[in-house]
Amino acid sequence: MKQLIQNLRSGETILEEVPVPRPGSGQVLIRTRRSLVSLGTERMLVEFGKAGLMAKARQQPEKVKMVLDKIRAEGLLPTLETVFNKLGQPLPLGYCNAGVVEAVGSDVRGLQVGDRVVSNGPHAEFVSVPQNLVARVPDGVSDEEAAFTVVSAIGLQGIRLLNPTMGETVVVFGLGLIGLITAELLLANGCRVIGLDLDEDKLRLAREKGVITLSPSTADLAAAAVQLTGGVGVDGVIITASAKTDAIVSQAAQMCRKRGRIVLVGVVGLKLNRAEFYEKELSFQVSCSYGPGRYDPEYEEKGTDYPVGFVRWTEQRNFQAILEAMELGRLDVKSLITERVPLAEYRRIYDDIGTSNSIASILEYPEGVSVERSVVVNPTPSKGGAGGAEIGIIGAGNFTKMTLLPALDKTNADLAFIAGAGGVNATALAKKHGIKRSTTDYRELLDDPKLGCVLITTRHHLHAPMIAEVLGAGKHAFVEKPLAIDQEGLEKVMAAYESSPGGLMVGFNRRFSPHTEKIKAMLDPAAPKNMIATMNAGAIPPEVWVHDMQVGGGRLIGEACHFIDLLVFLSGSLVVEVCASSLGQHAEDNTDNASILLRFANGDQGVINYFANGDKSYSKERLEVYSRGGTIIMDNFRKTRAYGVQGFSKLSTRLDKGHRTQFERLVKGVREDNIELIPYSEIINVSRAALAIVESLKTKSWVSVPL
Structure with a gap:
């Protein structure tokens, strides 16, 4: 299928060929008929992409501080690699979609195949959207009218926050698409509306709808608005403009009556003048998108609705209210359509989006597009090697993009497949790293006889069941920690391993760092060791x-397991007992501030401090080892110093957590049909110890780890 994406590094807008997404639990697959280009929002994204690196930095000063902190902690080159990888991530464009339900995932309520619906899906021939972001379209509303639903809900939510009553005078500051819709909804609400804008065409459209209009080129806006209310001032102002100036908020304050209300829907400067707000006791509120539920994973991802008796208007119910207003003729959006453009001719809109005076552009989609869940990205021949030497990847998130694939690029890995839920990220990564196919159906990897190993980098709750499927298909399984987030998942993995010819490997890369390997070589295996590992996790x-x-299992299971493995490797022994304490008075099973004590079968002791309340500019990881009168200190996998250890003083490298070495050995192991770089007994022991940490936090006691 075709999908519009924006490259934030180059600024190029591309119609990309990507696989059709597969709807997950609680999701709906929609075949798109029409989508609306939100020119204001999308113009900002396109212009940001086209800006140079320094211009991008000036627009996001808070990100500059994060970059400087990362440079101090990890060095310049790793930081630059991270920044450029971030900018290279494709960004799907669009959020106003109308189409027909093609398929529904499990647990979907109230929607079925064939329903006409709207959603906040992007500009793509197929979109997969959580059910609470989908609303059914009434018969009396056309597809192109329905495409205005989501953007209209943004204006409606601003109105709900303003809470106007019949007869009040409300100013709409900025008569772009959202402003014009907001003005019309206010009129339908019985308000007197004053619209402000510089563009005469937009002012004309507003007047045709019954709005009183003012232009800053011909009037003092604050004085004129006050005069129109007989000197009282307006009851409220909804700002839908997009500008960097602070003057808009100031003018809004000046035109308000005492105890007037100001709601910001757009993006403007926010340096407020206290006197303007204090003297009138004005209220100011920022509106969040479509309404309650926005950015709440319980509502959007898990489908948990808010009870109507407590939250009358959620984002989905706002969609429904807009559609009803269209059906009843209270909201006319047809007059706002400037152009209708076939998807294939998208450049007619995007090539001049920075200078366009269009109000609303509609993208039209072709009929009869087939559902293809994989695409050939790089039809290159195999790099050679025995059958079963090809590698597939399940997961196209940050770890795959930032760490896994850059490391694999430095090997001779024969990458045949990458699977991602949405298709866009996986396809972009396939294109960049020479992977042959991109798919949204990970089971294609299991059915490919040439594929010898599957690397799993999905969210943590999927690790155990996917490992079991990969091993069940007779293939090697590599999983980026953790192995499992609960005992049931761990047992499932163990059962699959026992009955499979495939090998198992977990991405405990720290043991492959040159710093770790040097420390291991300096230690006497027979000498008792005290080890302290500290993670300034942030x-x-x-x-x-x-x-x-x-889903994630918490940060201790998901991340602290790295240090359990590190200490197991250095001790040369398995963990037999765990005791953990969390920060604060009450022990919690889900914490990211904890100290963990480990006892090893050979008598060694370990302490893991996993803290999230430190400063990010400080080193993220630190290791101390005390043994036989010597002390070894490793700082962030960049510097290692030894005191009282003969023949060694220090080691300095670039930041090296062992990823490159790990994947070089893994690829070699795939070709040799043996990927088990870490003994199976240690992998299981580390996983059991991680689960024991959670149990210890609950029981406030030492917990034994079975061997």
């Missing part, structure tokens, strides 16, 4: 999936 917002115990 805070991650609580809504991110890694904190979800059902």
Whole structure:
């Protein structure tokens, strides 16, 4: 299928061939008929992409600080690689989609194949969207009218926050697409509406709908608005403009009556003048997109609705309200359509999007597009080697993009497949790294007889079942930690391994770092060791999936397992007992601030400090080893120093956590039909110890780890 994407590094807008997405649980696959180009939002993305590197930095000063902190912690070159990889990520364009339901995933309620629907899906011939972001289209609303639903809901949510009553006077500041729709919805709500804009064509359209219009080129906006209300001032202002100036908020404050309300829907400067707000006791609020539920993973991803008695208007119910207004003739969007363009001719819109005066552009989609879940990206011949030497990847997220594929590029890996849920990221990565095929159906990898090994980099809850499927297909399985997030998943993996000819490998790359291998060589295996590993992990917002115990398993299972393996490797022994304590008065099974004690079968001791409340400019990882009168300190896999150790003083390298060495050996192992770089007993022990950490936090006691 075809999909429009934006390259943020080059600024190029591309109609890319990508595989059709497969709807997951709670998702709906939609065959697109029409989509609306939101010229304001998409213009910003296109212009940002076309800007130079320094211009991009000036537009995102908060990101510049993050980059500087990363340079201090990890060095210049790794940071530059990260930045350029981020900018190379394709960005799907569009969020106003109308089409027909092609398929539904499990647990979908109230929607079926053949329904006409709207969604916030991108500009693509097929889109897969969570059910709470989909609404059924009434018979009296056309596809092109329905394509306005989502952008109209943005204006409607601003109105709901303003809470106007019949007879009030409301100013709409900025008469672009959202502004014009907002003005018309306010009129339908019984308000007197004043519209402000520089563009005479937009002012004319607004007047035709019954809006009183003002232009800053012909009037003092604040004074004119106050005069139109008999000197009282307007009851409220909805700002839908996009501008960097602080003057818009100031003018809005000046034209308001005492205790007036201002709602920001657009993007403007926000340096507020306290006196303007203080003297009138004005209220100011920023509107978040389509309404309650936006950016809430429980609502959007898991399909949990808010009870209507407590949250009357969710984003989905706002969609439904807009569609009803269209059906009843209270909202006319046809007059806003500037052009109708076939998808294949998208450049008619995007090549001059920065200077276009269009209000709304509709993309029209062809009929009869087939559902193809894989595409050939690089039809290159095999790099050679015995049968079963080809490698496939399941997962096209950040780890695959930033770490896995750059490391594999430095090997002779024969990459045949990459599977990703949406298709866009996987296809872009296939194109960049010479992978032959991109697919949205990972089971294609399991059915390919030439494929000897599958690398799994998905969200953590999928690891165990996918490993079991890969091993069940007789192939080698590599999984980027963790192996499993619960005991049931671990047992499933163990059962599959016992009955499969395939090998198992987990991405515990730290043991392959030159720093770790040097430390291991300096240690006497028979001498007792005290080991302290500290991870300055940094805070991650609580809504991110890694904190979800059902999806990510929490950060201790998902990330601290790296250090358990590191200490197992250095000790040369298995963990037999674990005790953990979390920060604060109450022990929690889901924490990212904990100290963990490990006892090893040979008597060694380990401490893992996993902290998320430190400064990111400080080194992220640190290791201390004390043994036989010597002390070894490793700082962030860049510098290692030894004290009291004969024949060694220090080792300095670029940041090297062992990824490159790990994948070089893995690729060699695939060709030799043996990928088990880490003993199976150690992989299982580390996984059991990670699960024991959670149990220890719950019970506040030592927990034994079965050997």
